[in-house]
Amino acid sequence: MMMSLRLALACALVTLLPVGAFAHDYKLGALEISQPWARATAPAAPAGGGYLTITNKGTTSDRLMSVRSPAADKVEVHEMKMDGNIMRMRAVEHGLEIAPGATVKLAPGGFHLMMMGLKGPLKQGTRVPLTLTFEKAGSIDVELAVGGMGATQPPQD
Numbered sequence: 001m002m003m004s005l006r007l008a009l010a011c012a013l014v015t016l017l018p019v020g021a022f023a024h025d026y027k028l029g030a031l032e033i034s035q036p037w038a039r040a041t042a043p044a045a046p047a048g049g050g051y052l053t054i055t056n057k058g059t060t061s062d063r064l065m066s067v068r069s070p071a072a073d074k075v076e077v078h079e080m081k082m083d084g085n086i087m088r089m090r091a092v093e094h095g096l097e098i099a100p101g102a103t104v105k106l107a108p109g110g111f112h113l114m115m116m117g118l119k120g121p122l123k124q125g126t127r128v129p130l131t132l133t134f135e136k137a138g139s140i141d142v143e144l145a146v147g148g149m150g151a152t153q154p155p156q157d
């Protein structure tokens with residue numbers, strides 16, 4: 001009787017841990033990668049957008065050189081650029097620079113990850129594995145939390 005009560009209490013405590021305890025942030029050397037997320041995609045969508053924030057706490061510049069995911073044939077870093085009055089996106093060449101002290105945000109309407117050749121739709125509430133490779137810091141595996149189809153903010157997990 002006593003044991004099972006203790007067990008029940010322990011379970012209740014685990015359940016009550018604040019959401020922040022599961023914060024979805026990563027560290028790689030001097031780089032901090034926070035809140036990787038993606039938008040859910042329609043069933044036949046060929047591509048999907050991924051987003052995250054990278055902060056360089058170090059004293060030297062680094063570059064995000066390549067990104068890959070088992071969920072897509074290819075992942076590119078894109079930037080949005082005005083071409084006359086049309087917004088176009090294009091691949092960032094020679095890597096995305098993360099200057100010392102800088103925070104680079106990949107978010108809807110700006111820099112983003114373009115997952116091309118999706119092997120299936122990105123489903124809301126799931127997580128998509130992704131590997132980021134930096135020129136100096138090396139590689140790290142993260143997970144994109146998939147939010148709603150037109151979401152502009154990372155999902156709250």
Ligand SMILES: [Cu+2]
Pocket residue numbers: 078089090112113114
């Ligand atoms: Cu794009």
